[in-house]
Amino acid sequence: MAGPDRRLVQTAVIGSAASGLGIVLPQGADELRRLRRRHPAYTYWCGTQLGGCGGKLADRLYADKVCHFAHAPNASCHRRANGTDSADHLFVKQDLARWARGGGIDARAVLRDLGSGPGDAVDFRVRAGRQRVRFQFRKLSHPEWSSACEELERDAASLDWVFGPGSAHPETVREMREAFGHVLRFRFETQGVARHVRIRAEEARRSTDWVPLDACAMTPEGLRVPGARRLTGTSRRPVAVEPPPVPSPAAPAPRPAAGADRRSGRRTSPLVRKVQRLVDEVNALAASADADVRTTAERLDREAASWVERYGRLTGPDFWSGKATKTAAQGDGLAGRLEKLARRLE
Ligand SMILES: [Zn+2]
Structure with a gap:
């Protein structure tokens, strides 16, 4: 059985070449007909924020095969990712913006091009509390991860990493588990023409459920995922964390021993x-x-x-x-x- 044709362009941005509003084209003819009826004014672009050429795209409707976007016949495009997941960095940015607005929090999500395109990573930065959350899409080597930590920790009160499929090196996963007891992962679920991020904490032997951002909380110590046990201080005892809005005692800030190493320092x-x-x-x-x-x-x-x-x-x-x-x-x-x-x- 043949898999999906990865060369087919399945995502675009709406409105202009520079737009950040991503869309996944429905693959079935009926869904695409419905989308056209509902949004007759939509224009689709091979967006620059998708690493695309900026050209206009047509939504091709097929009854007998997968619907997809298509460039003009003479277009030359070097966009690397075209599949259903190729606009996920834009979708997480939208989810983060909505989440922050809902919580009345002054924060910004920015795309980070780490050398292979605008979808390499998304950084979420809370202004007042100086919390940082990195959503990592592109695979990082362990040294690359270490140096990114240095960069992101500068002037930050807390730093959380959330890794996409295959983006974390095994050595990085080991180090994260040692420091925090778990590693945070994300994946996406398609809902209509959009996709939404889901997060979970993975320990060595157990994982929490995949939850939307709305189930997570930003605390002074960083991003909390419901059900995740987080190692704190030097005791390394897991502390159960309840999901918001149920008030729960945050992990007490431990008094680190003099000369506490960088790893344990990350936890306070x-x-x-x-x-x-x-x-x-x-x-x-x-x-x-x-x-x-x-x-x-x-x-x-x-x-x-x-x-x-x-x-x-x-x-x-x-x-x-x-x-x-x-x-x-x-x-x-x-x-x-x-x-x-x-x-x-x-
Ligand atoms: Zn293009």
Whole structure:
């Protein structure tokens, strides 16, 4: 039995060559007739955001074979991916935009061309909370993944990777499982002329169900997938995470041991680590200082401890309501005062 003809153009963008509105052409004649009736004004393009030539496409209707898009007879096109899944990067961008709007969150999803086209990866960036989520489409070698981590972690409070089919190197999967207990994967489901992303967490021996973005939550510590057990801190004990909107205690921010390695560091917020590092520094410097300075240092130490606890208790809904942003700002202010005292003592 022959598989689908991969050379047939199954996806396009609607409206213009530069459009980001993807569409999957129905393969059956009846569905295509219905689409034409419902949207007579649609124009289809071999979109630049699909890595296409920008040419106009016709929707070819066949009763006896698969319907598909077709270029003008003399067009020259070097688009690499034409199959049903070739607009998935545009669909995840749309899903992410809808998800963020629904949660009242100020975030952006951007396409990343890693050398083979605009569909290599999609980065989701939350502005205020500085969470980052990378949806990886193109296969990455392990060193490529490591260096992408460096890039994405810069100035980020959290970084989550969600891998598409075949995009993660086995070594990367091993490292992710060691650090987080699981690796996040995505796939797509076709619904009419669109496709929608589904996510799950895969441990070595079990996986959660495939769920839409709406079932996931963005927390100060990153993307949470319902049912995923996430390793936290140095205890490596899995912490059960409930799906939103059921309030659930977020994983408490652990106090990392001095010199905690980069891998375990990824599991705590950089802001928490910064505050804890400054408290340690101030405590060391204040040990030999005057009584009034020691009192100030002790007060800041207590304040920091209660802030770290408050930060650790933040949940998904707190993030959406802006409470998390406020708490992060308090942490920033606290870090500033600790830094000032440390400089005075040096
Ligand atoms: Zn083309």
